[in-house]
Amino acid sequence: xxxxxxKIVLLLSTVSALIGLAFLAWILFTLVGKGLSSLHFSLxxxxxxxxxxxxxxxxxxxxxxxxxxIGIPLGMMAGIYLQEYGSGRYVRLIRxxxxxxxxxxxxxxxxxxxxxxxxxxxxxxxxxxxIALSIMMIPIVINTTDNMLSLVPRELREAGIALGASKYRxxxxxxxxxxxxxxxxxxxxxxxxxxGETAPxxxxxxxxxxxxxxxxxxxxxxxxxxxxxxxxxxxxxRDLAWxxxxxLTMMVLMINxxxxxxxxxxx
Amino acid sequence: MEKLFKTVSFMSATLVMIxxxxxxxxxxxxxxxxxxxxxxxxxxxxxxxVEVPIENPVSTVVATTAEKKVEVxxxxxxxxxxxxxxxxxxxIPMRTIFGGFIPIVGTLxxxxxxxxxxxxxxxxxxVFLAEIAPKQISNVVGIAIELLAAIPSIIFGxxxxxxxxxxxxxxxxxxxxxxxxxxxxxxxxxxxxxxAITRDSxxxxxxxxxxxxxxxxxxxxxxxxxxxxxxxxxxxxGSVILALGRALGETMAVAFLIGSVFSxxxxxNSPTVSIPVAMANSFGEATGMKTSALFYLAFLLFIISFxxxxxxxxYFLRKDK
Numbered sequence: 001x002x003x004x005x006x007k008i009v010l011l012l013s014t015v016s017a018l019i020g021l022a023f024l025a026w027i028l029f030t031l032v033g034k035g036l037s038s039l040h041f042s043l044x045x046x047x048x049x050x051x052x053x054x055x056x057x058x059x060x061x062x063x064x065x066x067x068x069x070i071g072i073p074l075g076m077m078a079g080i081y082l083q084e085y086g087s088g089r090y091v092r093l094i095r096x097x098x099x100x101x102x103x104x105x106x107x108x109x110x111x112x113x114x115x116x117x118x119x120x121x122x123x124x125x126x127x128x129x130x131i132a133l134s135i136m137m138i139p140i141v142i143n144t145t146d147n148m149l150s151l152v153p154r155e156l157r158e159a160g161i162a163l164g165a166s167k168y169r170x171x172x173x174x175x176x177x178x179x180x181x182x183x184x185x186x187x188x189x190x191x192x193x194x195x196g197e198t199a200p201x202x203x204x205x206x207x208x209x210x211x212x213x214x215x216x217x218x219x220x221x222x223x224x225x226x227x228x229x230x231x232x233x234x235x236x237x238r239d240l241a242w243x244x245x246x247x248l249t250m251m252v253l254m255i256n257x258x259x260x261x262x263x264x265x266x267x
Numbered sequence: 268m269e270k271l272f273k274t275v276s277f278m279s280a281t282l283v284m285i286x287x288x289x290x291x292x293x294x295x296x297x298x299x300x301x302x303x304x305x306x307x308x309x310x311x312x313x314x315x316x317v318e319v320p321i322e323n324p325v326s327t328v329v330a331t332t333a334e335k336k337v338e339v340x341x342x343x344x345x346x347x348x349x350x351x352x353x354x355x356x357x358x359i360p361m362r363t364i365f366g367g368f369i370p371i372v373g374t375l376x377x378x379x380x381x382x383x384x385x386x387x388x389x390x391x392x393x394v395f396l397a398e399i400a401p402k403q404i405s406n407v408v409g410i411a412i413e414l415l416a417a418i419p420s421i422i423f424g425x426x427x428x429x430x431x432x433x434x435x436x437x438x439x440x441x442x443x444x445x446x447x448x449x450x451x452x453x454x455x456x457x458x459x460x461x462x463a464i465t466r467d468s469x470x471x472x473x474x475x476x477x478x479x480x481x482x483x484x485x486x487x488x489x490x491x492x493x494x495x496x497x498x499x500x501x502x503x504x505g506s507v508i509l510a511l512g513r514a515l516g517e518t519m520a521v522a523f524l525i526g527s528v529f530s531x532x533x534x535x536n537s538p539t540v541s542i543p544v545a546m547a548n549s550f551g552e553a554t555g556m557k558t559s560a561l562f563y564l565a566f567l568l569f570i571i572s573f574x575x576x577x578x579x580x581x582y583f584l585r586k587d588k
Contacts, residue, residue: 006486010399016391017400017408020462023455024415027426077279085273086280094280096580097287103509103576104569105516107543108290111565114550115293135286142283168272189417196419199518199543203550223421227519230425245422256417260410 028249035246038239043247048209048225051236053244055211059126059220060248063205064195066130066215071137071194072187078138079145084171095146102139109135110200118204126212126219129205133194140193144186148179181262188259196252198223222248294569297562301365304556309563312366315529316557321360365560367542367567369529373446374541374568376532377521378514380450385458386507392458393465393503394491409466416459424523427452432524441536444526449541456520461510468502469495505583512575516568518543542568 046052078098082091110132117128152175160170176183198221201207207224208217222244229241295302305312392412396405432448439447472495480490496503526538527548542564550561 002486002489006488009488009491013391013394013399016388017395019388020392020412020415020458021408023458024411026430027415027418027422030426030430031422074279074282077276078283081273081276081280085276091280094283096577098283099580100573100576101283101287103512103516103572104290105518105543105572107516107518107546108294108565108569108572111297111546111550111562112290112293115297115562116289138286139283142280166269168269171272192417196417196421198419198421199547202518202547206551223419226421226425227522230428230523241425245425249418249422252417252419253414256414 031242031246031249034239034242038243039246040243043240043243047211048220051240053222053225053240053247055208055220056222056225056244057247059205059208059212060195060222062215063126063129063201063219063221064133064191066126067133067137067194068187068191070130070134071190072141074134075138075141076145076183079142079149080171082142082146083149084167084175098139098142101135102143105199106136106197107199107202110202110204113200113204121216124204124206124218126205126215126217129201129219129221130215132200132204133197136197136200137190137194140190141187144190145179145183148182148186149175151182152178185259185263188255188262192252192255192259195255196223196248198227202227290569294562294566298559298566300556301559301563305365305560305563309365309367309560310371310567311368312364313368313531314364314366315369315560316363316365318361318363321362363556365557365563367560367564369531370540370542370545370564371567372531373525373539374515374543376446376539377450377453377525377541378511380447380535381453381457381514382507382511384451384454385461385510389458389461389465389510390503392462393469396462396466397469398487398491398495409463412459412462416463419519420456420517421519423452423456423520427455427520428523431455436536439536441534442526442538444524444538445536446525446532446539447535449521449525452520452524453514453517456517457510457514460513461506464506464509465503468499468506471502472498501583505579508575508579508583512572512579515575516543516572518547522547 043051043053044057045054047055078094082095086094113128113132113135117131118124121128156174156178157170160174161167165173201221201224205219205221205224207228208220210220212219226241226244226248229237229244232238232241301309396409396412400408427448428444431452432443435448435451436443441447476494476498477490480494485493521541522544525541525544527540527544528538529540529545530538532539546561546565549557553561
């Protein structure tokens, strides 16, 4: 009886794992099937107004890139503070708040940026979209930096200080270098996370049919356009949405796998 | 230089607090007109965007409405636009009322369905990864599950609408866009997240404990039930609550499937709306009081998820315990 129960439970658990894998396979097969059949090289050469995706892909990368330029330095500096400078209750408070912010609903971040950027600027803009994404990114970068720095052995710090280096030199030249691989992986994963975001962009950057480098106006976004295209009843729009989804997912998964590969190779 | 570096890092850390505080304040400020207008009754209000006359003594309102209707009708042919514009607004001041009951209920119910669906499967996957599978398989399956977690939520929404919902519909009938399909797709989406963090909690169980139990003749199931679950209980509950928090605030996976209809679902397979979806679909073209009402919803969602995540983090997942 005990052994039978044991077998049943182990079987159920294995079946659960198979269900999880089946969902992954189902989604990926759908994406590859629908995506590849709609994918065409000209999609990368034309803008949405001419039935292509070029402006959307570039726009999404530019916004995620600017968000990284804002979010990575701020997040890393904050992580450095938590691990190297601060102590006691204040550190615990910031760590907790950062964890909460990491799980805050992304649409709420969008609403916040709408209130503080879009309303004063009288319109949606690439800047607003980038800021929304950077707010999503900061707590993730803090978490990564914090965790990775905590793995650096104490002796390294002491050795640096003993050599007479000032603390920030020790941090930049020794500690960050020692934690480089882990931090790089974390940064790649956080980039992968924000580049696939839709909700914070819906009413901050919106999207645009045209190629644009002017960040003060509505800015082309791949994800927001996927939402619009998928809700469009014409089949050509839907095909385009599938092609865009395929490209988006491949980008996100590639960045993810790259991050894992770096860790595995060096670690 | 040292001082500058330290100051910048301190300010970056403090920025987190400032950001959270300003999210709270700015949402509250933007919601203020709606909070003043509708008060706490907003939470129980079932009307969304319905025009009602401003409260006058009832008899007068009815009388003027009746008069007005009689008056307006013949004029309609001559100057319909003017009469339409003047129709409701001339004598009877109208106001639009907004209540959050439907999206709040929609959010809670879709999350409930998602949790009911995802919880058993996620536990099974976590047990499989942490205890059953050989290391090699556990690693590969683990990466696959984490990749599933990395897929953008909008992809879950599209796949759910075009591929998953029709199958669900063929089994249970009803509409393709419904509370049920939205909840299930939401469940598929939080499944890998829940499984991954639950697995991590289970792995904190010391090997010594497990081996002692095996040495006493316990089966794998008994070790899982009597050793691993009790030991990592707090971590598992915390992980589940964290997944719940994520489901509450999820927008895109639900937006494709819930139907975005402001009515209470008459059954599990009829469409309704949730807070994030109401915002996603109405925010763009909203003005005035409607925008404020949406901010009120955002404010409520922020507070709910703040509370849920705090409980998970501080009560169950205390790192420095």
